[in-house]
Amino acid sequence: xxxxxxxxxxxxxxxxxxxxxxxxxxxxxxxxxxxxxxxxxxxxxxxxxxxxxxxxxxxxxxxxxxxxxxxxxxxxxxxxxxxxxxxxxxxxxxxxxxxxxxxxxxxxxxxxxxxxxxxxxxxxxxxxxxxxxxxxxxxxxxxxxxxxxxxxxxxxxxxxxxxxxxxxxxxxxxxxxxxxxxxxxxxxxx
Numbered sequence: 001x002x003x004x005x006x007x008x009x010x011x012x013x014x015x016x017x018x019x020x021x022x023x024x025x026x027x028x029x030x031x032x033x034x035x036x037x038x039x040x041x042x043x044x045x046x047x048x049x050x051x052x053x054x055x056x057x058x059x060x061x062x063x064x065x066x067x068x069x070x071x072x073x074x075x076x077x078x079x080x081x082x083x084x085x086x087x088x089x090x091x092x093x094x095x096x097x098x099x100x101x102x103x104x105x106x107x108x109x110x111x112x113x114x115x116x117x118x119x120x121x122x123x124x125x126x127x128x129x130x131x132x133x134x135x136x137x138x139x140x141x142x143x144x145x146x147x148x149x150x151x152x153x154x155x156x157x158x159x160x161x162x163x164x165x166x167x168x169x170x171x172x173x174x175x176x177x178x179x180x181x182x183x184x185x186x187x188x189x190x
Contacts, residue, residue, distance in 0.1 A: 111150030
């Protein structure tokens with residue numbers, strides 16, 4: 001995998017770069033929480049739980065696992081509820097992809113199939129699925145036929161719309177600025 005810099009922390013980014021399931025979990029946590037902190041969550045789970053192996057996470061006792069995820073600094077603003085989502089995601093990866101998160105994208109025959117597979121995951125809607133597929137395409141070279149069309153505007157080269165475009169602190173700020181402007185425009189139009 002490529003050397004990702006989404007968490008803006010070398011240790012957390014190393015986990016994201018080396019473990020496809022960690023990257024998937026980071027994307028899951030990327031909602032209502034600062035992007036770089038969300039993507040640092042998998043490293044916290046790894047440090048506290050000892051593994052990011054989907055079968056082990058799915059089988060963990062829910063209450064102690066939720067405690068581990070909510071312990072400050074928590075993996076998310078809603079650490080306990082996100083712990084349940086992480087376990088649900090781990091169960092799907094274990095059961096449907098033989099524990100191999102990367103096979104979710106390496107075996108997709110088209111961009112549409114890739115986005116549909118991601119959208120079917122717990123905690124992933126249409127927008128998040130398109131953003132994650134764009135991240136895979138832009139930063140990891142995962143580009144099945146039609147991937148850009150399936151991702152829509154998130155696949156545009158040189159755009160700074162989402163985590164798919166974060167490669168350094170400057171691009172992170174540009175994505176933040178884009179999101180802030182989009183929110184302001186939506187509010188003005190409402």
